[in-house]
Amino acid sequence: MKTDARSVVTQLLPHRTPIRHTADAFAPANIALCKYWGKRNEALKLPLTGSLSISLGDLGTRMRIQLAEKDHLIINDEEQSTESKAFWRLFDFFNLFREPDTFFKVESINTIPMSAGLASSASAFACAVNGLNDLYGWGLGNRERSILSRLGSGSASRSICDGFVEWNCGTREDGMDSYAAPLPVVWPEFRIGILTLSSDKKAVGSSEGMQRTVETSTLYKSWPTQVKKDLPMIRQAIEDHDFTTLGTRAEQNALSMHATMISAWPPILYWQPESIETLKQVHVLRKDGVEVFATMDAGPNVKLLFLDQDTGDIRNVFPELQLVEPFATVTD
Numbered sequence: 532m533k534t535d536a537r538s539v540v541t542q543l544l545p546h547r548t549p550i551r552h553t554a555d556a557f558a559p560a561n562i563a564l565c566k567y568w569g570k571r572n573e574a575l576k577l578p579l580t581g582s583l584s585i586s587l588g589d590l591g592t593r594m595r596i597q598l599a600e601k602d603h604l605i606i607n608d609e610e611q612s613t614e615s616k617a618f619w620r621l622f623d624f625f626n627l628f629r630e631p632d633t634f635f636k637v638e639s640i641n642t643i644p645m646s647a648g649l650a651s652s653a654s655a656f657a658c659a660v661n662g663l664n665d666l667y668g669w670g671l672g673n674r675e676r677s678i679l680s681r682l683g684s685g686s687a688s689r690s691i692c693d694g695f696v697e698w699n700c701g702t703r704e705d706g707m708d709s710y711a712a713p714l715p716v717v718w719p720e721f722r723i724g725i726l727t728l729s730s731d732k733k734a735v736g737s738s739e740g741m742q743r744t745v746e747t748s749t750l751y752k753s754w755p756t757q758v759k760k761d762l763p764m765i766r767q768a769i770e771d772h773d774f775t776t777l778g779t780r781a782e783q784n785a786l787s788m789h790a791t792m793i794s795a796w797p798p799i800l801y802w803q804p805e806s807i808e809t810l811k812q813v814h815v816l817r818k819d820g821v822e823v824f825a826t827m828d829a830g831p832n833v834k835l836l837f838l839d840q841d842t843g844d845i846r847n848v849f850p851e852l853q854l855v856e857p858f859a860t861v862t863d
Contacts, residue, residue, distance in 0.1 A: 534705040535574055536682045540627045542707070543675050546667070547630050552598050554666035558657035558690045559591040560643050562723065562826060562834050564781040565762045566788045567685055567698065568754060569745045575706040576685040579745075580758040583697045583714075583765055584689045587723065588857050590642050591654035591690065596662040599636040606639045624656065624683045628663055643725075652737075656683030657690035677710040694857060695769050697762075716769050722842060723855040724835035728805040737829040740792060740799045748795040757787050778824030778836050785826040792829075803831040812848055821845065 567582035602625075604611040604618045611618045625635060639658070643651050657680040664671050671679070673691050677698075680687035689696045692713040701709030735743075744751055761784045768777035792799040806827065813825045813835065821844045823837040835852065837845055846852060 536627055539575065539682065539706060540679065542705075543671065543679060544628065544667075545669055547628065549598060549633070549666050550668035551666055554596050554662045555594070556596070556658050556662035556665060557591060557593050558654045558661055558687075559586040559588060559693060560651065560654040561586045561686065561689045561696065562828060563686070563689075564777065564826065564836075565758060565765050565784050566828070568741055568788050568791065569751070570685070570741065571700075572704075572706065573742075575709075576681045576683075576688075577706050577709050578685060578698065578700045580755050581698055581700045581762055582689070582758075583695065583762060583769075584686075585695055585721070585723065585857055586690070586693045587643070587725075587855050588859060590725075590855060592642075592651070592658040593640045594655075594658045594662050595638045596659070596666055597636045597638075598666075599634045602634050603636040604639070605637065607641060620683075621655070621659065624659065625663075627682065628667075628679075652684040653686035653690045656680050656687035659683065660687075661691070673712065674710050677712075678706065681706070681709065697766065714766070714769060717858050718769070718772060719858050720839040721774075721857060722837050722839055723857060724837065724845060724849065725853040725855060726809055726833045726835065726849060726851065727853070728803055728809065728833065729831045733801065733830055735799055735801075740795075740801075740829055743797075743799060744791050744795045746795075748791045750791045750794040754787070754791055757784065774822060774838055778822065781826050781836060782824040785828075789827065801827070801830050806831045806833060809833045809849075816845065816848060 561584040563582050563584045565583040567578050569579040571577050571579045602622050604621060606617060621637065639655065641651050660676050660680045664676060677688045677691045680691055689698050689711040692711060695714040695716055696711050697714060698711040699709060761780050765777055765780050810825055813823055816823050821841050823835055823841060823845055826834050826836060835845065
């Protein structure tokens with residue numbers, strides 16, 4: 532018998548009775564250095580390959596969940612219609628955990644644009660699980676919360692933890708071995724620069740784009756081989772603080788993922804003219820001796836990877852850059 536999301540939840544939850552009225556939570560957004568692109572099980576959000584990410588510090592989702600008489604969703608101080616995609620997607624997810632007569636008022640603050648390729652759904656679903664864990668007093672660890680978050684959004688499995696995080700794809704049909712865990716590495720000089728070239732909602736959502744790519748891309752068959760090569764190299768580069776290897780492999784991994792999308796049918800091209808111009812500027816900087824690399828998720832926005840020593844040179848070219856220090860509050 533196939534495992535569904537409800538049976539996964541049943542295995543992990545000790546009870547379904549809230550122990551408090553209100554819970555507050557936070558989860559960081561993350562960007563993948565080795566991408567997640569393709570599922571082996573849609574219902575359980577089980578990936579075809581592993582992936583590895585870096586969290587974005589205090590950028591992500593803060594959420595207050597309160598018991599209520601009916602469901603409400605407020606995002607960035609704006610009440611969401613019960614017909615909106617955000618509303619039904621979140622409360623369909625909550626239905627996995629709550630009894631039929633339980634309702635929530637959810638107030639969510641996102642510090643990154645939604646549906647623009649900046650991992651807002653990852654931080655949102657991870658934050659929701661963190662909040663429910665507190666509201667219900669489940670006492671779940673990182674592994675269990677990562678599995679539950681994954682049921683809402685695959686990348687959310689990596690937003691449970693801070694720093695460098697690896698998501699093991701697993702092999703079990705029930706997905707109980709598919710969860711993310713942090714790498715025991717602190718890299719204080721590591722920097723991320725976010726270039727928000729467009730905050731508009733994507734015409735093709737990540738899930739739709741992923742499915743179309745897997746089903747129709749002539750290049751996708753080579754993607755697992757690409758990840759099999761990139762993932763251990765990126766992990767080792769992190770452990771060795773080898774920034775050149777990390778940046779090189781991360782940029783190539785991202786461009787390879789976008790190549791699979793472009794070869795899908797109909798083609799999926801998230802890039803805008805500004806995206807291409809930014810990549811060209813990155814390559815010019817590298818030619819001039821500045822070690823900076825680019826990565827992109829399923830959207831037009833570009834994230835830069837560099838070390839603190841090169842911040843000034845990079846800001847000169849990209850003054851609008853939003854600087855992230857993922858280890859600012861972490862010490863060895």
